[in-house]
Amino acid sequence: MEHKLLKVSFPVLEELKIQKLPNIIEIWDKQLLIASEEESKSFCQLKDMTVSNCKKLVHVFQFNMLSRLQNLETFNVDDCPKMEAIVSEKGKEGTTSNDIIVFSQLTTLKLSELVSLKSFYNWPTRFEVQPLFNNKVAFPVLEDLEIEELPNIIEIWDKQLVIASEEESKSFCQLKNMRVSNCGKLVHVVLFNMLSRLQNLETFNVDACPKMEAIVSKKGKEEGSTSDDNIVFSQLTTLHLSKLVRLKSFYNWPTRSKAQPLFNHQVAFPVLKDLKIQGLPNIIEIWDKQLLIVSEEESKSFCQLKDMTVSNCKKLVHVVQFNMLSRLQNLETFNVDDCPKMEAIVSEKGKEGTTSNDLIVLSQLTTLHLSELVSLKSFYNWPTRSEVQPLFNHKV
CATH class of the missing domain: 3.80.10 (Leucine-rich repeat, LRR (right-handed beta-alpha superhelix))
Structure with missing residues (x-):
């Protein structure tokens, strides 16, 4: 059959x-x-x-x-x-390599x-x-x-x-x-x-x-481009970086300095709202001190940031240099934890051209969590004769 x-x-x-x-x-x-x-x-x-x-x-x-x-x-x-x-x-079969x-x-x-x-x-x-x-x-x-x-x-x-x-x-x-x-x-x-x-x-x-x-x-950066070319993530609203034990920088652009910040002035995030940085043991600075001396396109980078978490970054001594504060006026939620070398959240570095009467105002911040910061001396380590400062002084 x-x-x-x-x-x-x-x-x-x-x-x-x-x-x-x-x-x-x-x-x-x-x-x-x-x-x-x-x-x-x-x-x-x-x-x-x-x-x-x-x-x-x-x-x-x-x-x-x-x-x-x-x-x-x-x-x-x-x-x-x-x-x-x-x-x-x-x-x-029957197709070409193209x-x-x-x-x-x-x-x-x-x-x-x-x-x-x-x-x-x-x-x-x-x-x-x-x-x-x-x-x-x-x-x-x-x-x-x-x-x-x-x-x-x-x-x-x-x-x-x-x-x-x-x-x-x-x-x-x-x-x-x-x-x-x-x-x-x-x-x-x-x-x-x-x-x-x-x-x-x-x-x-x-x-x-x-x-x-x-x-x-930097690989693939054509010979016709210059060192001034900027990287702009024009639509990026959320960026999370975690458990990157060898990370040296977001963009390893050529520089004489061996240690680079996580974000240098060659990278711009004009609409970023949510930033998490966790478990980056090699990062010693988050933002480049040159970030404010930039082109008009970059000038709005990080200005829309609303939620920020910094966690388990072993070498960070501070989160923000003074000159970055003007960019963080939309920050609503701010969490910092498990950074054993952190001495201050805001550093006086980058305070050129300001006076001792300048106040730090985080005008939109509704939530602040600080935990497991064993070396923290003050939120803002402004210069004072007193060796011991309160967590929050009258400058913040």
């Missing part, structure tokens, strides 16, 4: 979750495109996809499946210990606990180590990106990404929310040449990356 091969088609499937399937080594058949007319639309309506805890999966997609996933909007992959790439080059993978509707991408991941798409290259995203993959409408526990990734973006085709040129330009966490080999998040693409970034969290020395690297 002749048996017919049963085939399965999902022409209107919108949501797919694959979780804890330890024996699955492939999700889709490589022959899926060589199918009947009825099958040809299978999976083409897929919008939301999650792949989690599949121990034998080495990749999610073969190249020839991508044409079916043009409606994908949300894509989560986590806890797949053998996964080396999200997209495999398998099934790429073909670009475009996720035209994808707005949310989360990659976490992928301990063997080498790249999102492992296209052939001379280099043994690839960035997570190379110039062969484009995300023109991506808004939310989360990268967590990818221990093999040493670069997020390809340095060649800006030198790209017209189709690629808008990749990542709609990114609004980004989190990078627990990536053991990352030394920085952003190359300088990627900054022009991140002008819509609103929320930016970086934590638990033990080798990270700077958030923005």
Whole structure:
């Protein structure tokens, strides 16, 4: 008796979750495109996809499946210990090396606990180590990106990404929310040449990356640019930096000084409202003393700040230099804790051109928490004959 091969088609499937399937080594058949007319639309309506805890999966997609996933909007992959790439080059027959993978509707991408991941798409290259995203993959409408526990990734973006085709040129330009966490080999998040693409970034969290020395690297800073070029995060409202034990500065621009502040005058945050700095043991200054001597564009940097937390910064002796106070007039909530060397919240440094009668007024501050500051002598260490000062003197 002749048996017919049963085939399965999902022409209107919108949501797919694959979780804890330890024996699955492939999700889709490589022959899926060589199918009947009825099958040809299978999976083409897929919008939301999650792949989690599949121990034998080495990749999610073969190249020839991508044409079916043009409606994908949300894509989560986590806890797949053998996964080396999200997209495999398998099934790429009949295409050229110039073909670009475009996720035209994808707005949310989360990659976490992928301990063997080498790249999102492992296209052939001379280099043994690839960035997570190379110039062969484009995300023109991506808004939310989360990268967590990818221990093999040493670069997020390809340095060649800006030198790209017209189709690629808008990749990542709609990114609004980004989190990078627990990536053991990352030394920085952003190359300088990627900054022009991140002008819509609103929320930016970086934590638990033990080798990270700077958030923005000078690499990719074209020869035609000058040392006066400013980095402006024009839409960023929330910035959280935590557990970055080697971080030296937000942007490691060239300077004669070995120790740099966390934020120098080359970086501007004109609409930043929420700032958290936690577990940065190498930071000795938060703000550059030159920050007030800046261009008109930078002059509004930090002026919208409402909520600020400084925690577990072992080398900080103070939070604010006097000349920064004029920028913090919108501050509403201010928390400082577990900074063992901190002697004052406000330092008299940067007080040039003012008189001894000048008062510090934090006119919008409604909440102030100070805790575990074992060396703190006063909120503001203004000069006085008395060796012992109260926590709050008449200058504040």
